[in-house]
Amino acid sequence: MTQQPMSDARRPASGGPKAAARNRAALIAAAREIYAEHGLDVPLSAIARRAGVGQGVLYRHFPDRAALAAAVLEENVRQIERAAQETDLAGLLGVITWQLTESAAFISILHTDSTGTVPAYAVALSRRVERALRTLLPQDHPLASEPDDLMIAVAMVSGAVTGPTREYRERRARAAWRLLGVEVGPARPVEV
Incomplete structure (x- = not known):
């Protein structure tokens, strides 16, 4: 069965630039906290989780x-x-x-x-x-x-x-x- 793309009416709002800025700030705050607790070698997925975003969001803002x-x-x-x-x-x-x-x-x-x-x-x-x-x-x-x-x-x-x-x-x-x-x-x- 092929899945049909969601119509614009059903697609969740991304939040736009304000959400992107909030996500970036949350990632930086989470990274500071986790780096202070565990050092720089912590998995990036832990930072994304602490920030409340997915890893894709993390990599959109920070490629590495x-x-x-x-x-x-x-x-x-x-x-x-x-x-x-x-x-x-x-x-x-x-x-x-x-x-x-x-x-x-x-x-x-x-x-x-x-x-x-x-x-x-x-x-x-x-x-x-x-x-x-x-x-x-x-x-x-x-x-x-x-x-x-x-x-x-x-x-x-x-x-x-x-x-x-x-x-x-x-x-x-x-x-x-x-x-x-x-x-x-x-x-x-x-x-x-």
Whole structure:
């Protein structure tokens, strides 16, 4: 028996561009959560399930694992840039601390690869984070004394963000900031 195509009247609405944007945002949020819990090697089907969409929707937005990881990192940086416009330095460092603890799985891909080269996208993201931080960094701040000190401090803290739970990673990040003599506000995401 041949199945007849559904008429337009019976075909469910796709939701259009608004649904596509919601699905993309849900996939990024789900990926961030699952990567924080299980690392980057988690099956993409688990991310689609957590987002409440099918795998086809995931692949429509992100053709591969690298594209999804890049989208999560891009969203992290956008939130940092937005926070730089809405808070003070301690608050921004709190947002960065939250990002580091939630995205600890990404830290290794932001540093050097097997050839000793930092990936170009990681350099671009790092520059955007640095610009956001510099908008709030007073000239007399301890991290402003040398040109590279600011991002070296962020790299040092990111290196300390290891451990099995988000809470444990946050404690380590806060300890690293404290050892650097830097005040950090509450570790929190940017409200969307």
